Amino acid sequence: MTRERLRIALQKSGRLAEESLALLRSAGFTVTKGANELFYRIDNAPIDVLRVRDDDIPTLVADGVADLGIVGLNVLEERESSARNPKEVMRLGFGRCALKIAAPEKVAYEGPYSLDGVRIATSYPHILERFLDKHGVKAEIVTMTGSVEVAPRLGLAQVICDLVSTGATLEANGLRAVEPVLESEAVLIRGPKPPQHDLAATAERFIARVRGVTASRGAKYVMMNAPRAALPQIRAILPGAGAPTVTPLAGDEDAVAVHAVCQESVFWETLEQLKAAGARHLGAQYREDDVMQRLVWSELSEAARTEALARPLKRRETAVADVVRTIFDDVEREGEAAVARWALKLDQRAPEALTLSGAAVDAARAKLAGDDLEALDTAIANVAAFHTATLPQDSEIETAPGVRCKRVWRPIASCGLYIPAGTAPLFSTLIMLAEPARAQRACRSASSPRRRVTHRTR
Ligand code: PRT
Numbered sequence: 216m217t218r219e220r221l222r223i224a225l226q227k228s229g230r231l232a233e234e235s236l237a238l239l240r241s242a243g244f245t246v247t248k249g250a251n252e253l254f255y256r257i258d259n260a261p262i263d264v265l266r267v268r269d270d271d272i273p274t275l276v277a278d279g280v281a282d283l284g285i286v287g288l289n290v291l292e293e294r295e296s297s298a299r300n301p302k303e304v305m306r307l308g309f310g311r312c313a314l315k316i317a318a319p320e321k322v323a324y325e326g327p328y329s330l331d332g333v334r335i336a337t338s339y340p341h342i343l344e345r346f347l348d349k350h351g352v353k354a355e356i357v358t359m360t361g362s363v364e365v366a367p368r369l370g371l372a373q374v375i376c377d378l379v380s381t382g383a384t385l386e387a388n389g390l391r392a393v394e395p396v397l398e399s400e401a402v403l404i405r406g407p408k409p410p411q412h413d414l415a416a417t418a419e420r421f422i423a424r425v426r427g428v429t430a431s432r433g434a435k436y437v438m439m440n441a442p443r444a445a446l447p448q449i450r451a452i453l454p455g456a457g458a459p460t461v462t463p464l465a466g467d468e469d470a471v472a473v474h475a476v477c478q479e480s481v482f483w484e485t486l487e488q489l490k491a492a493g494a495r496h497l498g499a500q501y502r503e504d505d506v507m508q509r510l511v512w513s514e515l516s517e518a519a520r521t522e523a524l525a526r527p528l529k530r531r532e533t534a535v536a537d538v539v540r541t542i543f544d545d546v547e548r549e550g551e552a553a554v555a556r557w558a559l560k561l562d563q564r565a566p567e568a569l570t571l572s573g574a575a576v577d578a579a580r581a582k583l584a585g586d587d588l589e590a591l592d593t594a595i596a597n598v599a600a601f602h603t604a605t606l607p608q609d610s611e612i613e614t615a616p617g618v619r620c621k622r623v624w625r626p627i628a629s630c631g632l633y634i635p636a637g638t639a640p641l642f643s644t645l646i647m648l649a650e651p652a653r654a655q656r657a658c659r660s661a662s663s664p665r666r667r668v669t670h671r672t673r
């Protein structure tokens with residue numbers, strides 16, 4: 216059967232549906248609703264969108280009913296291997312999750328061999344079987360189509376192998392992830408055979424445009440000055456960068472400016488390594504595509520509208536969250552020693568003291584010019600006045616004689632403030648965080664005789 220339009224199969228509704236359409240729009244395609252729910256049309260290219268259940272996408276693409284498709288890697292990998300299987304074109308960076316072995320808290324786990332002779336419930340028997348074979352483990356696989364997390368409680372299996380994203384489902388069922396089996400994300404797939412001749416060019420153009428959008432997504436623009444001799448080392452450190460642009464620095468023969476677009480996320484560890492290699496004046500920024508996205512209100516579902524208005528965090532950087540959590544945990548456990556250690560690591564210097572004495576504050580104030588000091592004090596007084604005036608009030612009513620209903624507001628016991636101060640401290644941030652906290656009497660700094668890690672504003 217010959218067709219005039221290329222077909223791409225996308226999930227109709229579910230976790231990948233919105234972002235798959237959003238990806239097409241970011242790549243410049245105008246998607247409009249078609250004659251029925253099964254088809255959407257791309258108006259500015261000869262492409263139709265086939266909207267189906269995710270499980271059907273690999274088969275539709277394998278059979279040539281659709282030329283391309285977007286599906287979770289987990290769904291693709293679950294197919295038994297065959298020459299007729301669809302091919303992965305590229306990973307798309309959304310729909311991230313991981314297939315993991317999870318066990319009840321009381322079941323000991325010391326590695327894959329712990330699974331020997333164990334019953335494991337999963338919706339992914341093929342992926343699991345390959346994992347077990349790889350580790351030379353014999354276990355019994357119980358295949359379930361959904362709600363795998365309840366299997367241990369039902370006595371159907373001792374452990375499970377299921378998709379995890381936030382981990383909330385596992386936690387709610389008294390399970391803990393013990394072993395990753397497959398890292399998954401949405402992938403673009405194509406059929407084992409190229410599409411018919413006149414559609415092949417459309418497919419190539421489509422793939423190129425999606426590649427452009429995806430490549431610039433987690434990408435960062437990184438720039439620095441560095442000793443010329445450190446160039447090979449710096450190149451090796453930069454994550455997923457093509458050839459960086461290197462320009463000489465006027466007045467310094469041995470130094471160069473390096474600009475690079477990194478195709479992977481850049482974390483502070485990378486920046487640390489670059490500094491250690493001799494890089495100076497390091498700067499990194501996200502590219503525009505990463506933070507800007509065009510949304511067409513009339514085409515958004517109710518859920519997508521709510522999400523768009525909530526200013527969602529576009530990218531959930533689990534690696535960043537992990538590092539931040541490590542810092543929190545360290546500080547909780549070790550207190551000020553951990554603060555000093557992390558300050559040394561991140562800022563290359565630890566503060567001399569973590570508590571500011573009144574005398575130090577007075578000395579700092581004495582160094583400020585009259586105008587600046589007055590501006591700061593005015594801002595502090597205004598912000599404090601506003602937040603004191605708008606403090607929530609307790610209220611109480613008597614709904615029936617002797618039945619009093621009361622709402623009471625209690626300030627939180629203590630809070631920490633984070634004031635970014637890389638190259639210049641942000642006074643406004645300090646004032647706008649510290650004054651509301653002080654108005655709420657939440658900051659321990661205002662009341663505790665043993666002052667903790669605090670910043671006093673005056
Ligand atoms: O109707 P259709 O068949 O098209 O959809 P579906 O219900 O089969 O799939 P859907 O929409 O749930 O998921 C589509 C794809 O999204 C999956 O194939 C994965 O590639 C990806 N994905 C990303 C996830 C998750 N995250 C995820 N958390 N798929 C499922 N889950 C489930 C998981 O199975 C578990 O039950 O969510 C629960 C765990 O979530 P947390 O956040 O509590 O850990």
Ligand code: ZN
Pocket residue numbers: 268269270
């Ligand atoms: Zn499905």
